[in-house]
Amino acid sequence: MTATRTILPLAAAAACLLWLLAARQLPLPGWPLDPEGMSLGQIRMGFGLMPRGVIALLAGAALGLSGAILQVVLRNPVADPTTLGISSGAQLALVMATIFAPDLLAGGRWPIAMTGGLAAAGLVLTIGARRAFAPVTMVIAGMLVGLTASAVATAVTLAQGQYLLSLVIWNGGSLVQQDWSGVRNLSAVLALGGAAAGALARPLRVLSLGAEGAAGLGLNVALVRLAAVVLAVAVAASVSAELGLIAFVGLAAPALTRSMGARGIGPLLLWSPLVGALVLSICDGLVLAVEGSGGEMFPTGALTGLVGGPLLIWLLPRLRGSTPPGTETAEGTAPRLSCPGRLLAVVGLGLITAAALLLWIGRVPGGWAVLDPGSMAAFLPMRLPRLVAAAASGAALALAGAMLQRLTANPLASPEVLGVSGGASLGFAAVTFAVAAPSGLMLTSGTMAGGALALALLLAFTARRDMPAERVLLAGIAVSAFASAVLSATMAVGDARSWAILTWLSGATSTVSLAGALSLAALAVAIWLGGLATSRWLSVLPLGPSVSGGLGVNLRLARLVLIIMAGTATGAATVITGPLSFVGLMAPHLSRRVGLVRPADHLTGSALIGAGLMLVADFGARMAGFPYELPLGLFATLIGAPWLIWLMTRRPG
Amino acid sequence: MTLFQIRNLSVEVPGRRLLDDLTLDLPAGRVIALIGHNGSGKSTLLKVLARQMPAHGHVAFEGRPLSHWRARDHARRLAFLPQTTPPAEGMLVRELVTLGRYPWHGALGRFGPADHAAVAAAMEECGVTRFADRLVDTLSGGERQRVWLAMMVAQQAGTLLLDEPISALDISHQVEVMDLVRRMCHAQGRSAVIVLHEVNMAARFCDHVVALKAGRLVLQGSPADLMRPAALQAIYGLPMQVLTRDDGLPVAIPA
Numbered sequence: 001m002t003a004t005r006t007i008l009p010l011a012a013a014a015a016c017l018l019w020l021l022a023a024r025q026l027p028l029p030g031w032p033l034d035p036e037g038m039s040l041g042q043i044r045m046g047f048g049l050m051p052r053g054v055i056a057l058l059a060g061a062a063l064g065l066s067g068a069i070l071q072v073v074l075r076n077p078v079a080d081p082t083t084l085g086i087s088s089g090a091q092l093a094l095v096m097a098t099i100f101a102p103d104l105l106a107g108g109r110w111p112i113a114m115t116g117g118l119a120a121a122g123l124v125l126t127i128g129a130r131r132a133f134a135p136v137t138m139v140i141a142g143m144l145v146g147l148t149a150s151a152v153a154t155a156v157t158l159a160q161g162q163y164l165l166s167l168v169i170w171n172g173g174s175l176v177q178q179d180w181s182g183v184r185n186l187s188a189v190l191a192l193g194g195a196a197a198g199a200l201a202r203p204l205r206v207l208s209l210g211a212e213g214a215a216g217l218g219l220n221v222a223l224v225r226l227a228a229v230v231l232a233v234a235v236a237a238s239v240s241a242e243l244g245l246i247a248f249v250g251l252a253a254p255a256l257t258r259s260m261g262a263r264g265i266g267p268l269l270l271w272s273p274l275v276g277a278l279v280l281s282i283c284d285g286l287v288l289a290v291e292g293s294g295g296e297m298f299p300t301g302a303l304t305g306l307v308g309g310p311l312l313i314w315l316l317p318r319l320r321g322s323t324p325p326g327t328e329t330a331e332g333t334a335p336r337l338s339c340p341g342r343l344l345a346v347v348g349l350g351l352i353t354a355a356a357l358l359l360w361i362g363r364v365p366g367g368w369a370v371l372d373p374g375s376m377a378a379f380l381p382m383r384l385p386r387l388v389a390a391a392a393s394g395a396a397l398a399l400a401g402a403m404l405q406r407l408t409a410n411p412l413a414s415p416e417v418l419g420v421s422g423g424a425s426l427g428f429a430a431v432t433f434a435v436a437a438p439s440g441l442m443l444t445s446g447t448m449a450g451g452a453l454a455l456a457l458l459l460a461f462t463a464r465r466d467m468p469a470e471r472v473l474l475a476g477i478a479v480s481a482f483a484s485a486v487l488s489a490t491m492a493v494g495d496a497r498s499w500a501i502l503t504w505l506s507g508a509t510s511t512v513s514l515a516g517a518l519s520l521a522a523l524a525v526a527i528w529l530g531g532l533a534t535s536r537w538l539s540v541l542p543l544g545p546s547v548s549g550g551l552g553v554n555l556r557l558a559r560l561v562l563i564i565m566a567g568t569a570t571g572a573a574t575v576i577t578g579p580l581s582f583v584g585l586m587a588p589h590l591s592r593r594v595g596l597v598r599p600a601d602h603l604t605g606s607a608l609i610g611a612g613l614m615l616v617a618d619f620g621a622r623m624a625g626f627p628y629e630l631p632l633g634l635f636a637t638l639i640g641a642p643w644l645i646w647l648m649t650r651r652p653g
Numbered sequence: 654m655t656l657f658q659i660r661n662l663s664v665e666v667p668g669r670r671l672l673d674d675l676t677l678d679l680p681a682g683r684v685i686a687l688i689g690h691n692g693s694g695k696s697t698l699l700k701v702l703a704r705q706m707p708a709h710g711h712v713a714f715e716g717r718p719l720s721h722w723r724a725r726d727h728a729r730r731l732a733f734l735p736q737t738t739p740p741a742e743g744m745l746v747r748e749l750v751t752l753g754r755y756p757w758h759g760a761l762g763r764f765g766p767a768d769h770a771a772v773a774a775a776m777e778e779c780g781v782t783r784f785a786d787r788l789v790d791t792l793s794g795g796e797r798q799r800v801w802l803a804m805m806v807a808q809q810a811g812t813l814l815l816d817e818p819i820s821a822l823d824i825s826h827q828v829e830v831m832d833l834v835r836r837m838c839h840a841q842g843r844s845a846v847i848v849l850h851e852v853n854m855a856a857r858f859c860d861h862v863v864a865l866k867a868g869r870l871v872l873q874g875s876p877a878d879l880m881r882p883a884a885l886q887a888i889y890g891l892p893m894q895v896l897t898r899d900d901g902l903p904v905a906i907p908a
Contacts, residue, residue: 336743336788409739536760540752542742546705546735551808552728552756597743 007260011278018285019053033180049288051177056284056300057277058186059175059239060249064276065193066236067250068257068268072204073228074133077258078315080250081117081236082308082481083139085146087247089120090240092149095156110185113241117233120145123645125229140412143477144585147416148641150484151634174299175243175284182242190273193235197269200228205265246301247481248308249276255315280304302486309482337595344601347608354612355387358619381514389517390618390632391611393573394583396524398610399531400566400573401584402591402603407562409542414585415570418563419479423454424574426483428504432497444516444575451571454479459563504578512576520572524607527569531603534561538599578633581617582640583610589647613639655716656681656812656844657702662710664697664868671697672708673868679846679861681715684838686855687848688879689865690889695848696736696816698865702846703733703814714812728756732805736816736848738797741789746800749789750776753807775806779833795826802833813838813845820850827851831858852889852905856880864888880905 026049029042038046067080081087093116097104104112127141128134177183203224207214211221239246253276254268262271284300337343359380360371371379397415404413415421427450431438438446461475487501531538537558540548549555570584577583587610588602596605617636657679664672672694679685687695700706704719704727712719715730722730732753741749753775754768776782779799784792789800798818805813815834819827835858838845849855855862856876864872864879871887878884880903885893894908 336745534760536755536758539744539748540755542739543752544735544739546733547739549705549724550703550728550733550735551752552725554724558760592743598748 008274008278011275011282015278015281015285018282018289019049022285022288023049023053047179048177051180051183052175052284052288053281054183055177055186055243056175056281058183058190059243059246060253060277060280061273062186062190062193062235062239062276063246063249063280064253064257064272064274065190065197065269066232066239067252067276068254068272069197069200069204069228069232069235070250071254072265072268073207073225073232074128074138075208075210076133076138077255078139078251078312079142080248080254081232081240082146082245082247083251083312083477084124084142085120085144085149086117086124086142086233086236087240087245088146088149088153089123090114090117090237091245092116092153093119094241095153099156109241110238113237114234116149117237117240118230120149121229121233127645137410137412139477140410140417143417143480144412144644147480148582148637148645151637151641154634174301175287186238186242189235189238193231194273196227196231200224200231201266201269204228204269208265244299244301246280247305248311249280249304251308251315252276252279252304252311255311279307283307305481305484306486309478312478312481335593335595336597337601340596340598340601340605343594343596344604344608347605347612351391351608351612351615354615355391358387358615359383385512385514385517386618387615388514388521389512389576390614392517392521392524393576394587394610394612394614394617395607396520396527396569396573396610397577397581397584397614398587398591398606399524399527399603400569401610402588402606403531403538403562403566404584405588406538406542406599406602407559407566409544411589412585414582415566415573416582416584417476417480418567418570419454419458419476419483420451420567420570421574422480422483423457424448424451424571425501425504426450426486427453429487429501432500440513447575448571451567451574454483455564455567455571458567459560520576523569523572527565528603528607530561530565532600534558534565535599535603537562538603576632577614577636578631581614581633581636582644583613583617583636585644586610586640587613654681655679656714657846658711658713658716660711662698662701662708662712664694664701664706664708671868672701675710675865675868675870677863677870677873679863681844682838682842683844683860684835684858685844685846685861685863686859687846687863687865688850688852688855688888689871692867693865694868695865697868699814699816699846699848703731705733705735725756725759728808728810730810731812731814732808732810733814734801734805734816734818736820738801744789745785746781746787746789746792746803747772747776747785749800750781750803750807753804756808756810771809772807775803778806778837779803793826794822795829798822798826798830799833802830802837806837811843813843813847815845815847817848817850819854827854834858852879852885856903856905866890877903882908 023045025041026045027039027041029038029046033046035043035047063081070079070081070084071077090113093112094109096116097112124138124142124145128138203219206217206219207221207224209217214224215221236250253272256275256279257268257271260271260275262268280300283303287300287303360376361368400415400418401413404415404418405411407413424447427446427448428443430450431443431446435442457479458475537553540551540553541558541562545555548558588606590609591602591605594605596602614632614636617639618632620639621632621635655678657677659675659677659679662672662675662677663670675694675698687699689695697706701708701712702714702719704722714722714727719727750772751764751768754764754771757771758764758768773782776785779802781796781800781803784796784800789797792800802818813834818834819830822830831854834845834847837843847855847859849859856879859876862872862874862876862879863870864884866888872879872884879888880895882893882895885891885895885905892908893905896904896906898904
């Protein structure tokens with residue numbers, strides 16, 4: 001820990017300096033603090049800036065502790081409350097409580113945040129337990145649970161109108177304080193959590209031998225794991241309840257501690273809170289410095305998110321030990337059809353029939369109606385582009401998902417995880433904020449450019465030698481995390497532009513033109529043909545890089561081509577559906593489950609099923625809230641997420 | 654003739670040197686055992702030879718430096734079996750063996766009569782024809798290993814590199830698989846380099862033995878050169894006794 005002696009004091013000095021920089025205009029209040037006899041400046045100092053400085057230290061320490069415990073108990077160097085979906089779960093629970101049962105909040109936000117965080121953690125751990133807690137799978141599962149929770153929270157926010165935008169601001173993780181109550185709560189949590197962590201240190205050290213080894217030494221593995229995870233969730237959830245979503249401090253603190261040379265579990269648990277406190281203090285000091293000049297509220301949590309994305313990418317090559325072979329297999333032996341052609345024909349016909357039906361029938365005030373030829377002519381120009389766009393984007397996402405799942409040999413790979421959607425969202429947001437009244441074309445090209453940029457980043461990462469495909473997924477996750485951090489920062493501005501972004505994020509087909517829909521369809525067909533042309537790669541690649549390399553497959557070229565195809569498909573579909581839909585994850589799975597095994601059949605089946613799912617989602621989005629339309633991507637998520645979670649928690653075999 | 658010419662080969666990972674300035678020639682047309690203690694670098698050497706791992710130094714395969722080979726040309730001449738074979742989800746035996754033709758037809762080439770013939774011959778040679786329409790994942794360990802061997806045979810490569818092909822099998826399947834590899838090589842003039850744990854298996858089924866210790870060469874020679882107490886002690890750092898079976902073959906056990 002020699003580096004610690006120089007780095008830690010320097011960091012502490014920097015944190016102090018930044019805080020003093022913000023505090024220098026305000027007069028110091030007398031002690032004890034008594035608002036009656038204080039000037040306005042003294043009140044701002046004594047009940048604003050001072051508790052803010054303390055709470056940054058406390059929250060950082062709590063998150064550092066939580067992250068260190070999670071990383072130790074899961075033996076996973078990229079585990080933290082953000083990557084495991086705990087923070088998002090807590091956030092969803094709070095949003096739900098605010099809207100549906102505000103009375104519950106009377107008992108404080110903490111129990112609700114705790115329940116939500118525990119539910120999310122439980123879900124992710126159940127999924128992880130099926131797959132030997134493989135680090136990459138855990139993070140992917142955590143991100144999926146987190147994304148779903150945020151999607152549901154967004155849905156509820158949208159449904160309840162603009163006044164909930166303040167919730168979005170809270171989600172950004174603002175450290176602004178009005179009194180010392182937050183400090184009191186968090187210091188109690190930190191003291192209790194620290195004591196509990198101290199008590200758990202020795203069992204955790206034994207657990208670091210692995211479950212079998214620890215059980216052999218007489219440790220109650222399940223109990224220790226449960227206690228440690230509950231402790232970590234409790235600590236993280238109390239930060240969520242107090243301050244909102246502060247991403248990645250829990251990831252950064254243990255990682256930095258380790259890189260400074262801390263070895264073993266005791267030092268890690270001891271130093272991580274300290275490093276976490278300094279990291280969050282410095283971030284908050286920077287925000288204060290910016291705020292001092294601009295005066296606009298900019299949540300600190302968004303800034304830590306900005307640091308977190310690149311940090312995750314930096315950590316990836318250091319992630320030791322890939323997944324043991326076979327543990328990523330989601331389910332047992334799937335059925336296999338002898339005549340896949342027949343099934344594909346039936347699905348294809350069904351799709352066309354359904355599309356035709358959906359064109360004709362619709363809801364009218366007071367019931368359902370089949371259109372007569374006259375109204376058909378009136379409705380067709382409105383309905384046809386929507387249907388075509390929905391089906392095409394579903395097919396494109398499904399193709400991208402099928403390719404990624406085969407490329408990475410990981411059944412959890414999907415376009416949502418690739419980061420392209422995140423980049424596309426950033427592009428959309430950038431145009432919304434940069435241009436006063438953007439046209440549809442500008443928004444589309446901005447979105448595509450953002451997606452392309454994320455793709456380029458991902459490609460630069462893939463081009464490196466020996467980069468296993470699953471790490472590429474993690475890089476995608478890092479890009480997504482980065483994007484969502486920037487988005488929450490921009491949303492925090494909280495005006496009409498934020499509203500436009502929020503609407504788009506949940507996906508809307510209502511604005512698409514026929515030309516746009518047809519070009520998307522053409523793209524989907526092109527990607528499908530490309531997939532068929534590369535079907536030999538797609539049959540070899542699931543066997544892993546050593547077999548594929550041994551057979552003379554040019555791995556670099558194959559990865560490049562497939563990622564470009566998947567990325568293009570995702571970027572184009574995202575313009576229509578918004579960044580989240582889960583169709584890219586669901587359709588390839590369904591196609592696989594009905595017995596389409598060979599790559600060409602699998603791809604074709606995925607595309608057809610994806611198109612069908614999106615048609616259903618589109619129909620549901622139009623009809624469920626008639627006469628209002630729900631966003632398409634959101635509706636697809638609400639269908640897809642429960643199914644996905646059911647699939648992942650099922651026992652293999 | 655030399656199969657592999659290895660000059661000053663080193664492989665380093667942070668904090669450890671897996672291969673240390675190794676210089677060695679491997680002869681062609683033989684079944685070569687690579688043996689050594691855990692961490693001696695035997696698997697690392699095999700991975701370098703199979704171009705699965707980057708290394709410093711010079712390695713030539715059939716007289717051409719490894720880096721000069723195009724991926725598919727290399728795969729036409731050399732087939733590699735990793736230590737743990739991945740699950741072949743939903744794949745039939747015939748389909749897996751067919752993948753062995755990839756180096757010949759590539760991503761877009763036609764799967765012609767020659768390819769069909771090679772697949773049929775490979776399945777016949779490895780005795781897996783009767784499993785052809787079964788799912789790979791439903792076979793037993795020994796059967797599955799023979800299917801993977803059939804895939805390598807379908808590659809029609811003159812050289813087979815096998816990383817501990819029998820470590821997960823019971824003793825009867827170990828003998829069966831090693832017997833098959835030996836027959837394949839001797840009947841068709843193929844070369845093989847096999848990483849083995851078991852010194853008696855190496856002595857019984859291989860023509861040539863290369864022993865590594867801590868990333869350096871300690872012994873290269875015939876099985877008879879290996880089966881001497883002094884040689885075995887040098888390799889494993891453990892006193893060993895060599896007994897003679899009734900049929901005259903030597904057997905080594907820890908003394």
